Amino acid sequence: MAKELKDLTKRATDYSRWYNELVVKADLAESADVRGCMVIKPYGYAIWERMQQDLDARFKKTGVQNAYFPMLIPKSFLSKEADHVEGFAKECAVVTHYRLKADHENGGVVVDPEAKLEEELIIRPTSETTIWNTYRKWIHSWRDLPLCCNQWCNVMRWEMRTRLFLRTAEFLWQEGHTAHATREEAEERARQMLDVYADFAREVMAMPVIRGVKSETERFAGALDTYTIEAMMQDGKALQSGTSHFLGQNFGKAFNVQFINKENEPEFAWATSWGVSTRLMGALIMTHSDDNGLVLPPHLAPIQVVIIPISKGDKDGGALDERLQALTAELEAKGIRVKYDNADNKRPGFKFADYELKGVPVRLVMGARDLENGTVELMRRDTLEKTTLPLEGIADHVAALLEEIQTALYTKAENRLKERIYTCNDYEEFKSKVKDGGFFLCPWDGTPETEARIKEETQATIRCVPFGYSQEDLGCDMVSGKPATCRVIMARSY
Helix, strand or coil, X not given: CCHHHHCCCCCCCCHHHHHHHHHHHCCCEEECXXXXXXXXXXXXXXXXXXXXXXXXXXHHHCCCEECCCCCEEEHHHHCCCHHHHHHHHHHCEEEEECCEEECCCCCCEEECHHHXXXXXXXXXXXXXXXXXXXXXXXXXXXXXXXXXXXXXXXEECCCCCCECCCECCEEEEEEEEEEECCHHHHHHXXXXXXXXXXXXXXXXXXXXXXXEECCCCCCCCCCCEEEEEEEECCCCCEEEEEEEEEEECHHHHHCCCEEECCCCCEEECEEEEEEEECHHHHHHHHHHCECCECCCCCCCCCCCEEEEEECCCHHHHXXXXXXXXXXXXXXXXXXXXXXXXXXXXXXXXXXXXXXXXXXXCEEEEEEHHHHHHCEEEEEECCCCCEEEEECCCHHHXXXXXXXXXXXXXHXXXXXXXXXXXXXXXXXXXXXXXXXHCCEEEEEECCCHHHHHHHHHHHCCEEEEEECCCCCCCCCECCCCCCECCEEEEEECEC
16 A cells, blocks of 8 residues: 555544644645635636536526626725625735836845825625626616626635635635525525525535524624535534525625616615635535545546556457456447546555545456456445456446445535534533533523623524424523524634
């Protein structure tokens, strides 16, 4: 087994360290030279591309079009929506000058003091302000609505504590921004996009999620409601994996986006925004992977099947290569993403360990004896089970197996989620159990004071008021003793 696997920290030993090591050893990403930023390596980016492609198709089915807006936002734009600027002010990176000049005395370069910008520019932490300033020019009548745009881009939020994929100063994401003629249309769109994210998580990432609405304290800055999908990682912590926001008319009013409605009267447009980011890469890793490395759902794996020949020289190498080239073509004809690794620069044992580390769902191995017997060895990455199968019909078997693995990964994660959702009405019990992970359904009195106390004393937060769970017979808040207004999911989180 390759040294990389021997050195991978076990999850039970140090889950956080296991995650950090796996991201690097599996060739997904590495830290950049800029504090808090990352370099996404080709294998990691290939996974992100598959996420992009699938999500992009889902967005377009709902009538969304892609566009692109500037990375730099005039500082004055952020001040137009008070809650919005307050929510992002501490994370903003500011551009103040536009030129450098040579420092002949000390060497190197310095900022040219004569090149100070008349108005400072913010590197976008999110794009509501610049997009709604643009929408003002595009929207005049109810006939111009709905206007539904999305952009794939990078954003900058100056995080103090960073971790690859989960929280970085710069990250990749998509952000959708829609304008509507009525409140009902906007609210329906916000919920629709939440469902798109949840379906993607289930069908492509094999990751179960809980849908719900955030508390007022946890809402997106400037939103009237924030809807969320919350996923549980293997250590029992929550990871917010996608959000959709109903923004009301806040940005319509802030940027004077008015339209003439069907009654021939002026009205401010209603807004939503919604997004997911490369944080999904972290969710993917922590939902499925194990002590041997990545475990990738077949629907996302850049390589679904790797084929490795074991040749003992030129005598059997030609015939083996010919047969496996034909098998590769047969699998590709079925739409399966295959890599035939017949390179002789690495030993088979190293290749086995490397593809296992990278989470390739299925491995096929054939040697001279297999060729003679008309068989092939198959290993599935999720269970590490090995079987020897006839070559005849192997392509159909692999196609079916990939779907079986996809379903098995979801079922395993779903069972883990269900087993670790606890109903809890006692605060002392909650404090003793929450440190070990899990989602806790608890009665809450709806006050920010109680919410703040729980966070301070337990490091747990209200993840959401979950959909699909009873909100009857709530009883009293377990902290304040006051009548509860709803039952919420509480958990420690990333």
